[in-house]
Amino acid sequence: MATQTLKKLTPEELKNIQGIIISGYGHLPNSEYQFLATSDTSLAKNWLAAIIPKITTAHRPDDENGKKKKPGCALNIAFTYAGIKKFGPAFVSGFSQEFAEGITEPHRTRRLGDDGNSAPELWDIKEEGVHILLIIQAPNIEERDTFSNELKSDYTRFGISLVKSEYGNQPPNNKEHFGFTDSISQPFIEHSPATPKGTQSCVRAGEFILGYHNEYELLPATPTIKATDDKNDYLPGLSTDNNLKDFGCNGSYLVFRKLYQDVAGFNSYLDANTKSAEHKALVAAKFVGRWPSGTPLVISPDIDIPDVNDKNNFFFMNNDAKGLSCPIASHIRRSNPRDSLAGNQEQSIKTVNRHRLLRRGIQYGQPFPGGSLDDGQDRGILFLCVNADIKRQFEFVQQTWINNPKFGDMYNDRDPIAGNNFDPRGDNSGKEYNMTIPSSVREVFTGIPRFVQVKGGGYFFLPAIPALKYLTV
Amino acid sequence: MKQCALTLILPIASEENASWLEKELNSIGQLLAKNPKIDFSKTSLTHFARFVILPTAKPYSSTKRLLFTSNFDGDFDLYAKELIDTNVAPALDAIFSRCDSYEAGTLLTNTKAVAFLNNRNINSQAFYVALPGATQAIISESADLRLKMDQTLNAGTISDDDKVAVALLHDEYEKLRTTHLSTARPKPVKATFGSFILGIISNVLEWIAGIRYGENNPQIRVETSNHLYDMEDLVTQNQMTVIVPVKKSILHRLFLRAILWGISIQVKTAKGSLSDLATIHFARWVIIDNGNNILFESNFDGSWENYIDDFVDHASVGMNVIWGNCIGYPKGGSKDIESFKSYIRQNQIPAQIFYSAYKDSTVRNILTDLSLSQKISSLSRPNGRPNLIMGYYGS
Structure with a gap:
C-alpha cells in the first residue's frame, strides 16, 4: 500500500464546515425542522445569500475567558437532490446514487424494511416537493420560536413555502420514550475539536465529512464541477485533478427519519409476556442492551447501577461472547457490534468503524402518561444522522444489522426495539420474528410486534459554506 | 454424496427466441414461489440453480446465449434421472429447445440426457463448496x-x-x-518473519497481476442498475453472475490459471468458510470462450454490499491476484473500493431465475x-x- 499523507481536519477548515457535523448542540434542546420548497430560482438564490451569514459553522470563537463559546442558537441547512438541482449547478461527477434516487425508491424501501405501516405511502414527510431542510436549535421554546418566526417572515418575499415543520424537544434526563437513556455511544471524529463524553471510538473524519480520508484511507466520492464554472473561486480544487473543483468538500450527507414509538404497545407486550415487575425491567433492558440509566448489561448484567461513570467503556467478546449478559439480538449490540463480528476482535473493530453513524436526532412529542393504553398522541424520535456514504453507513446498518433476521448467526431475530417486526395493523408478509435471550434455559420472545413505525424520511446533503456561496451565484 | 457443479452455455437460436426466453424466464422467476413452471423444489438433489441470459458476445456467438448453472448432489447420471422422475425435465427441455445445438427432447430420455450433460458441461477451474458432504436432504432434515x-x-x-x-x-x-x-476466535496474528515473507509474496503476486497502488479518484461512485436490484434481497441468499474478459497476454492467462489451480487445492480443506468468509454457499470460476473470458458465479448470504465489503476486508489479495488478470480491473485493486465495486456491478449480469432449495438458511444456520x-x-x-x-x- 503506497504511503500517503492523510488529509486531516484542521482548525482553519472548521469555518467552512456546518456546525451540526461537529456538534450535536446538546445545550440546545429545543429544535425545529423546517421542510421548505422554493418556487423561483433567482429569488431563492437571494434568500440563500442572505441566510449564509446566519448558518452556524463548526468554528467557535473564544469568549472573554479564552474558552470556546457555544452558540446561543444554531442554524444549519441541507438540500434534497431536487433542491440542489433547483439552484442549477452543472456537476461533472455527481452525488451518490442513493441520494439522487431518494429514500423511497422501491428497491431501497425493500432494503430498508419500510413495509406495512412504515410504508412511504403513509408518511407525513417525504422528499417530494421538498428542496431544503432548515434546522433550528435553541435553548428553549421561546427563543426557538422567535428565531423561527424571524426566518419565516422572509419566505413569501423570496418565493419560499413552508411544506412542513417538525418540532423536537430533548428532556433534561436524555431518556427516550421507552424510558431508556439515549445517545450514549457517539463516534469521535479524528482531530475534531469536540470533547467526547466517555470512551468513544475515534473514527477518521472521512467517514463523516467529504474531502478527508475515511476508514479505508480513501477519499470519499464527492460531487465536482469544472474549475472554469467557479468564477468567484469559492470552492477548493479537487486534490486529484486541478481542472475540477470539489463541491462536496467539507460537506456531508444527512439522513432524516421520523420514527413513531408505540410506547403503549411496548408496555403491553412486556406486561403480557413477563412474570413480574423485576422480570419486565430485566427483559426490557435485554431488548435494549442497556438499563434505563444507560449502564450497559455487559458491565452490570443483573441490576441497574446508575452511577457507573463511563457507560460506554466496554467490549463484548472479553466477558460476553455468548450474549448471556447482553443478548446478541439486542438493540445496541446490533447497531454497534464493536468487537463481536465473526472473525477476530481487531478486524471486527476495524469493520465496525466503517459503519458508524453520527447521530444528531432528538425526541418529539409529549412523554407517554404510562400504562398500556394508547393515548393516540404522536411521539417518538426525529432520527437524524450524518454520514459521508449513505449506502455504506446508514443503509448498511439498517439492512445488515438492525433488520437482518440472520444477524449474529441467529435464525429469526430482528432488532426488538427498532426492527421492522410484525405489524399487526397491516404487514402483508405476516411473518413473525423473535427475540432470543440466551441464558441457562434460554427465553425466546416470539411474535415481537413492531414498536417503531417510520412516518417520514429523506436524504439530504449538507453543503460546506463555500459550496453554499457557490449555489447563490 | 458429492456436491457438483453444472455449467451450460447454449447459444440462443434467434433474436425472436431470445426475446421469448427473456419474457418467459422473467415471468417464471418472479413467480417461482407461487406458480413455478420449473419446479426444482420437487427435486432433492438441487441446492441452487439459475438461468441467466448473457448479452451478445461476438465473436463467440452472434446471438445472446443462455447460461444455466446448478449446484447439486451426486453425479450427472443421478441428476438426469431425477429431473425425469420428478417431471422437471419437460420444462427444462422447452427452454433449451430455444437454443442451437440442443435437440428437442434430449433431456426426456435418460441416456441422451446424461450424454448431453457430460458433453456440454463446462468444467470449473475452481469450485467452492461451503459444506462438503452436506446434501440438500441432510440440510433440510437438520x-x-x-x-x-x-x-x-x-x-x-x-x-x-x-x-x-x-x-x-x-x-x-x-x-x-x-x-x-x-x-473459534483466532488469536491476534503477531507479525512474524513468516508473515513478513507472506506479505512480500502477496505484493509480488499482486504486481504480476497488474495491481499498482496510488491515490484514489474520488469522482468514482457505484451505480447499480435496477435490473440487478430487481433480483436481490428477495430471499436470504443472493446470486452473483459476473463475466469479464481476460487480459490478452500469455503471462496473465497462465497466471490466472495457476492462481485458480491454487485456489482449487485450497478450497478442498476449508470447511465452512472461504478465506474467512462464512457467507458463501457455493462459488465457481469457469474460464470460457477459448480462454478469452472468465465466468464467476456465487450463492451467498446477506446483501451484496456486505458480501463485497467482506471480500475487501478478508480476501483482498485473493481478489487482486485473480481479477487483476482481467481487462478493466481497477489499477488500485480491491482496496480502491468504489472502483472495485463499480467494476463488479458493471460486469454483473442479472439472473432471470434464481432457485434456492433452502431459502431461509444461511451457511452459519446450516452449520x-x-x-x-x-x-x-x-x-x-x-x-x-x-x-x-x-x-x-x-x-
Whole structure:
C-alpha cells in the first residue's frame, strides 16, 4: 500500500464546515425542522445569500475567558437532490446514487424494511416537493420560536413555502420514550475539536465529512464541477485533478427519519409476556442492551447501577461472547457490534468503524402518561444522522444489522426495539420474528410486534459554506 | 454424496427466441414461489440453480446465449434421472429447445440426457463448496430437527426434573453454537518473519497481476442498475453472475490459471468458510470462450454490499491476484473500493431465475443445524440406555 499523507481536519477548515457535523448542540434542546420548497430560482438564490451569514459553522470563537463559546442558537441547512438541482449547478461527477434516487425508491424501501405501516405511502414527510431542510436549535421554546418566526417572515418575499415543520424537544434526563437513556455511544471524529463524553471510538473524519480520508484511507466520492464554472473561486480544487473543483468538500450527507414509538404497545407486550415487575425491567433492558440509566448489561448484567461513570467503556467478546449478559439480538449490540463480528476482535473493530453513524436526532412529542393504553398522541424520535456514504453507513446498518433476521448467526431475530417486526395493523408478509435471550434455559420472545413505525424520511446533503456561496451565484 | 457443479452455455437460436426466453424466464422467476413452471423444489438433489441470459458476445456467438448453472448432489447420471422422475425435465427441455445445438427432447430420455450433460458441461477451474458432504436432504432434515427442538423448548411445559436435563442439553447446544471450529476466535496474528515473507509474496503476486497502488479518484461512485436490484434481497441468499474478459497476454492467462489451480487445492480443506468468509454457499470460476473470458458465479448470504465489503476486508489479495488478470480491473485493486465495486456491478449480469432449495438458511444456520443434529443423534443412542431425547420426541 503506497504511503500517503492523510488529509486531516484542521482548525482553519472548521469555518467552512456546518456546525451540526461537529456538534450535536446538546445545550440546545429545543429544535425545529423546517421542510421548505422554493418556487423561483433567482429569488431563492437571494434568500440563500442572505441566510449564509446566519448558518452556524463548526468554528467557535473564544469568549472573554479564552474558552470556546457555544452558540446561543444554531442554524444549519441541507438540500434534497431536487433542491440542489433547483439552484442549477452543472456537476461533472455527481452525488451518490442513493441520494439522487431518494429514500423511497422501491428497491431501497425493500432494503430498508419500510413495509406495512412504515410504508412511504403513509408518511407525513417525504422528499417530494421538498428542496431544503432548515434546522433550528435553541435553548428553549421561546427563543426557538422567535428565531423561527424571524426566518419565516422572509419566505413569501423570496418565493419560499413552508411544506412542513417538525418540532423536537430533548428532556433534561436524555431518556427516550421507552424510558431508556439515549445517545450514549457517539463516534469521535479524528482531530475534531469536540470533547467526547466517555470512551468513544475515534473514527477518521472521512467517514463523516467529504474531502478527508475515511476508514479505508480513501477519499470519499464527492460531487465536482469544472474549475472554469467557479468564477468567484469559492470552492477548493479537487486534490486529484486541478481542472475540477470539489463541491462536496467539507460537506456531508444527512439522513432524516421520523420514527413513531408505540410506547403503549411496548408496555403491553412486556406486561403480557413477563412474570413480574423485576422480570419486565430485566427483559426490557435485554431488548435494549442497556438499563434505563444507560449502564450497559455487559458491565452490570443483573441490576441497574446508575452511577457507573463511563457507560460506554466496554467490549463484548472479553466477558460476553455468548450474549448471556447482553443478548446478541439486542438493540445496541446490533447497531454497534464493536468487537463481536465473526472473525477476530481487531478486524471486527476495524469493520465496525466503517459503519458508524453520527447521530444528531432528538425526541418529539409529549412523554407517554404510562400504562398500556394508547393515548393516540404522536411521539417518538426525529432520527437524524450524518454520514459521508449513505449506502455504506446508514443503509448498511439498517439492512445488515438492525433488520437482518440472520444477524449474529441467529435464525429469526430482528432488532426488538427498532426492527421492522410484525405489524399487526397491516404487514402483508405476516411473518413473525423473535427475540432470543440466551441464558441457562434460554427465553425466546416470539411474535415481537413492531414498536417503531417510520412516518417520514429523506436524504439530504449538507453543503460546506463555500459550496453554499457557490449555489447563490 | 458429492456436491457438483453444472455449467451450460447454449447459444440462443434467434433474436425472436431470445426475446421469448427473456419474457418467459422473467415471468417464471418472479413467480417461482407461487406458480413455478420449473419446479426444482420437487427435486432433492438441487441446492441452487439459475438461468441467466448473457448479452451478445461476438465473436463467440452472434446471438445472446443462455447460461444455466446448478449446484447439486451426486453425479450427472443421478441428476438426469431425477429431473425425469420428478417431471422437471419437460420444462427444462422447452427452454433449451430455444437454443442451437440442443435437440428437442434430449433431456426426456435418460441416456441422451446424461450424454448431453457430460458433453456440454463446462468444467470449473475452481469450485467452492461451503459444506462438503452436506446434501440438500441432510440440510433440510437438520433444519426440521432444529425447528422441532425449538418448538419443544419454547412450549414451556417443562417439569422441574426435566429443567435440569434441558439446562444441560441447552449448555451443549450453546457450546456447539459458539465453539464450533469456525466460530473459534483466532488469536491476534503477531507479525512474524513468516508473515513478513507472506506479505512480500502477496505484493509480488499482486504486481504480476497488474495491481499498482496510488491515490484514489474520488469522482468514482457505484451505480447499480435496477435490473440487478430487481433480483436481490428477495430471499436470504443472493446470486452473483459476473463475466469479464481476460487480459490478452500469455503471462496473465497462465497466471490466472495457476492462481485458480491454487485456489482449487485450497478450497478442498476449508470447511465452512472461504478465506474467512462464512457467507458463501457455493462459488465457481469457469474460464470460457477459448480462454478469452472468465465466468464467476456465487450463492451467498446477506446483501451484496456486505458480501463485497467482506471480500475487501478478508480476501483482498485473493481478489487482486485473480481479477487483476482481467481487462478493466481497477489499477488500485480491491482496496480502491468504489472502483472495485463499480467494476463488479458493471460486469454483473442479472439472473432471470434464481432457485434456492433452502431459502431461509444461511451457511452459519446450516452449520449449527448439522452440528446439532449430529449431537442429538449421538445423545439419543448412548449405549442403549433409556434417555431424555427419546422421552421428548417419543421416538
